[in-house]
Amino acid sequence: MNNTMIKITTGIVTMLLMAGIFVLFVARDEPNRLPAKEADFAARSVENGAMIFEANCVGCHGVQGKGIPGVAPALNTPEFFTTRLQEVGYGGSQRTFIESTVNAGRPVGSGQYSGVMATWGQQYGGPLRPDQVSDVASFILNWEATAVGGEGQAAQPTPTQLPSDASPVELGQALFTSKGCAGCHGEPGGVGLVGPSITGIATRAGSTVPGQSAEDYIHESIVNPNAYLVPECPNGPCAANLMPQTFGQLLSPAELDGLVQYLMTLE
Ligand code: HEC
Ligand code: HEC
Structure with missing residues (x-):
């Protein structure tokens, strides 16, 4: 068979298949x-x-x-x-x-x-x-x-694919959602849900703990949340241990840096 004939044959087979699928679809009651x-x-x-x-x-x-x-x-x-x-x-x-x-x-x-x-x-x-x-x-x-060891494949959430040349800020922004931060802190510009709102964190971070720079405060808040407890949460005073204490172990230094840099853009 030459190329044209292959194309024609493939075309006819495809059309027949599609017609068949259509008939099956319509025939379903x-x-x-x-x-x-x-x-x-x-x-x-x-x-x-x-x-x-x-x-x-x-x-x-x-x-x-x-x-x-x-x-x-x-x-x-x-x-x-x-x-x-x-x-x-x-x-x-x-x-x-x-x-x-x-x-x-x-x-x-x-x-x-x-x-x-x-x-x-x-x-x-x-x-x-x-x-x-x-x-x-x-x-x-x-x-x-x-x-329970039965058949079947559990659904996996689709991981967010970041381009390999993503900047630290882009990485941090993606992590803010995928690591569950937004679930407690809300989206930038919005209100907090379980934890304090993240809106304007870059503006207040430098003056929260005397002697701590904005970057240092944000970093510490993630790896050691109980070091300083924010006074007010949406449902009353912020409780110790409400924010998971494990991000310091779960996140790589590059991921932590990305989060800090991203939060530093939220003025
Ligand atoms: C289960 C809820 C929860 C999750 C998840 C969570 N946090 Fe928190 N976060 C809190 C609470 C509650 C506070 C206030 C108490 C405190 O200071 O530890 C807080 C405080 C903070 C603060 C200080 C806020 C301020 O206004 O000074 C930062 C920064 C922060 N979290 C960042 C993060 C980041 C980044 C993540 C994700 C990697 C995250 N949090 C995940 C609940 C959470
Ligand atoms: C701040 C940490 C935290 C977050 C965020 C959180 N949970 Fe929990 N959850 C717990 C703890 C701690 C327990 C166990 C409480 C206990 O009985 O001591 C629990 C218990 C549960 C249980 C009952 C488990 C059992 O065997 O009794 C379910 C179901 C559950 N959580 C679902 C969720 C779902 C769904 C979400 C998200 C919408 C969520 N949790 C978010 C900390 C958390």
Whole structure:
């Protein structure tokens, strides 16, 4: 066959395939289409939940919910999906257990963790809408299959791809979202959610702790948050240990530098 014939043949085969797919699609009746729509909706809920988890929960519960020792428990474990509800004597479903914990928080923790499971649901004064709480629960529930050793691939949040020549400020800006900072501090220009608003941090950082430059103060606030406690948080006085204490170990020096440089642009 010469080139033209190959092209013509490929063209005809493609058209036949497309026609076939079209016929199949149209031939599907409504009762069949509905579950497909529901599956699509469920997939989107998991995807949204992955983003919410990245922005709000990884700082304490760790990447992919694997937990951070001493800060917050792992959620992506066989025990969480098999024995946890019995252990706490909860009679409802796994989904309502997750949603109610996220909504209301755990103001009185077990004392094993330095993090405080804040109130996330809007009806309790937190930042997340009911549909967002439901989405983040869907994301956590999607770990069950792999956690208990069954079939299936848990969804992964798409990592933000930065160009290799990204500047430190660009790196810091991406980290501010992907490491969960924005989940507590809000977006620049906006209000704080669990922690103080990040708006104008560069302007006030130099005059917060006497003798500490703006850069040094911001760096210290990230690696050693309890060294100086900001007086006012959105839900009252800022509590010690509310900001995860582990960023100094989790972040590389270049990442820390990027965050500091990025926050120094928020005047
Ligand atoms: C500041 C740290 C922190 C953040 C941020 C945080 N959590 Fe928690 N979370 C905790 C701690 C600590 C506990 C355990 C409290 C206890 O019982 O001692 C917990 C408990 C939970 C539990 C119950 C686990 C169990 O086995 O009982 C769920 C579910 C949960 N968190 C989901 C989330 C979700 C979803 C988010 C994000 C919207 C989130 N958490 C953000 C610290 C945090
Ligand atoms: C679970 C919520 C939470 C997360 C996640 C979090 N913080 Fe915080 N952050 C706080 C709270 C609460 C305070 C105030 C208490 C204190 O000073 O430690 C604070 C204080 C700060 C301050 C001092 C703010 C000021 O106005 O002086 C900076 C800077 C800061 N955080 C940066 C970050 C960065 C960067 C990240 C991500 C790498 C981050 N935080 C993640 C809760 C959080």
